[in-house]
Amino acid sequence: MSHELLVNWQIDVQAYGELQYDVALSQHTTLAVGGNARFYFKPKSIEALQQSLPIIPQDMELFVLGRGSNLLISDNGFDGLILDLGCLQSLAMNQATLRTEAGCRMSKIAQKAASMGYAGLEFMATVPGDLGGGVAMNAGAFGQQVSDTLQHIDIIDRDGNLSILPREQLAMHYRHTVLSHDSIVVSASFLLQEDDANDIRMRMRDMRQQRSQSQPLALPNCGSVFKNPDNDYAARLIEAVGLKGEQRGQAQISEVHANFIVNHGGATANDVLALIRCAQSRVQQQFQIYLEPEVRMLGSMDKENIS
Template sequence: MESRHGANPQAKGTRAEIKGKIFYDVPLADYTSWRIGGPVDYLVFPQDAADLKEVLEWARRDKIPYFILGKGTNILVRDGGFRGMAISLADGFGQMAVTKSLSAEVQLQAGAGLPLGTVIDFCMQKGLSGLEFAAGIPGSVGGAVAMNAGAFGGEIKEVLQAVWVMDARGNMRQDPVEKLSFSYRALSLPPGEIILGGLFNLRPAEVTRVQEEVRKIIALRREKQPYDFPSAGSVFRNPSTGPAGRLIERCGLKGYRIGGAQISEKHANFIINHGGARAKDVLKLIEVVREKVWRETGVLLELEIRVVGEEARD
């Protein structure tokens, strides 16, 4: 199925072999939590694993670069957009099912395109404990696994049993967590590989206890993090010396603004879109932060977000 946001001279006829939606020349600002980003040549929503394999075959055959968009969190798309393909698993990879239920263990299978918040809601309804730390984390299951999302002392890898992956040639496999290479806010996979879903080990618990813990964590997030303006979550990884936000605040950068991008006055590791921000504003802010923190503390901050695309040709 093909749709158009605008004409794209690179589009080559129809893609009858692909069942999912294909959009051309799409502003990615409409699909990212920062509300920032230039156009991508192709935005594709495969319907299932077989459809995704066809999409990857198209990309390989026509030498089209691609990336997984997820829910558009933890990503900055440059103002010139991305010459290639963005793939969203939101339409075809949203399944969720309990595959094993014992007195002390419950296994929950969740597709990569499923919003993480939907999984948390399910756990609250069914009394499943283990993912409470992830309450309020934006993004998809696939993104949470790829980033080894974590907060409040917990990480995704601690409750994960296995991951389903598709390689760049469309071959699928299931990797047990013991064979995966997790690190702080990262899962190392070969280039071009795509997470299709995860199998989580959870524990039965009283519904009210799970609900109370989730509400407590969401309240803490709302108290400490900005929710009034678009953002991408934490911009920098926390170094071994302590929270990145604390270092940025110590350098007097809270509230510092370039164009429409501003370091949040509520949490210094968040850059918010105060209105009309462009990727170049965010990138300049990132440069200012890294230089000043390095100069004043000797700590070189590493990005937690992904940056994709090309600069605009002004």
């Protein structure tokens, strides 16, 4: 791309949102790990996103970032454009239908549904991501998941075209949604069940309490690192191979919950990845079970440093 073209799109796109350069992604992930993004763009609205996408060069790699609560980003950063949908905050209910935009925190969505006396999204009170990330991951906990109540999502493709996808087309299952690689989730609708607002709040409170007792929430982390294999728990397997408390640099397999890796301050993506590989290989050796990462990875990792 010529220098002139490179500069022109950057000027044009600023009419639709905030464009930043060389942004530290460690400040945008709950694990507090990751190098810099070359470009970081926050569109003002869904319409602004639609208008800006055709301006961004087609060969620029895009990555949609939510709250960064399920991400391990390379120490080398990302040589493309991070799309931050934090400005998409609309949240409304019409009887049992809740409609929300992608940048809304799941905890806020849970509170809204509870305050209106509608159940089905209580688990969201305990998941620290945004709606877009929740849909992409089919987030869930305490026997609930996004796909239980999701009706449809609105997505925008790389050219800025908006379309509606019903849940049935998303093949959602445990921590999995089929979205084509260039699909940007911009909003979603849920159909909820009427219930007593106080009962719902009590359930959310109990869930939060259980969380704070069983998870290392005081230290930066990315939630469960691995998906639970069929009929078993990743945490049980990791503990059984003696890796609870295992450390690489400033990253550690949590002593509180073995499916969490915590950052004691200054951990690198390579430290975290080394622990991931170590847990996978030990569990494979001892139990012949493959631990599939739940955490998503972005950027190239320096595999030579992994022990």
